[in-house]
Amino acid sequence: MRIDVVSIFPEYLAALDLSLIGKARQDGLLELTVHNLRDFTTDRHRTVDDTPYGGGAGMVMKPEPWAQALESMQTGRRPVLIVPSPAGAVFTQAMAHELAQEEHLVFACGRYEGIDERVLEWAAESFDVRPLSLGDYVLNGGEVAVLAMVEAVARLLPGVVGNPESLVEESHSDGLLEYPVYTKPSSWRNLDIPDVLLSGNHARIARYRRDEQLRRTATRRPDLLEKLDVQTLTAADHAVLAAQGYAIVDGKVAPVAPSSSVSPSSDA
């Protein structure tokens, strides 16, 4: 895969030289180039921003340096142009999997109040333009979002993660949060690991882990439960969800009032 990143702070992307992603680049699995947007300016001051039409706070990134930069990156096929923005669709693991199938990704890091909107309109002629957000919070620019998205995509490329099985089991790949993990010692500061993990009973361990996934998801990310494919849920799963106050309603996991077959005196 080829990835180009354009930024006015190329040093921000230095972390992509490290760890698994750095190794993938050294191994030739990932061809990643970081470009300085200012190298595509033509004025003495290497200006990349100007005041916003219509007024308001801050500055806006000028279109021309972006056009010069993006033109220099156009290849044979239509690359995907990812533009981090708090106004983008939320980036998901499913998108990471889709993007990992692409031949060429270009990331455009905005700063200030963002990039002149016409750049995105113009670029749509030759790129598949995707404004994407990491989540509902605001960063000072696109660089940190690009670090996250490049890592999420690159680790899915064949050969980047040593043991591909570790990609299968992890959080979000099956719509549930991951189960808790423990290592030695089995007792630490008076805290013991769950007994079942020492039982050697692999079926019981699998059931315990599945229960923990369901419980955690219900507690921490109830929004994920309604997206679950109910066909993948077993009777044992239904029982765990019921204990957390969830049931299948109209083919979806939904919260239900705790079962109210209790003492008639309770609302007297």
Ligand code: JB8
């Ligand atoms: C200026 O929060 B963000 C984000 C914030 C930004 C820019 C890009 C992305 C550009 N502020 O994802």
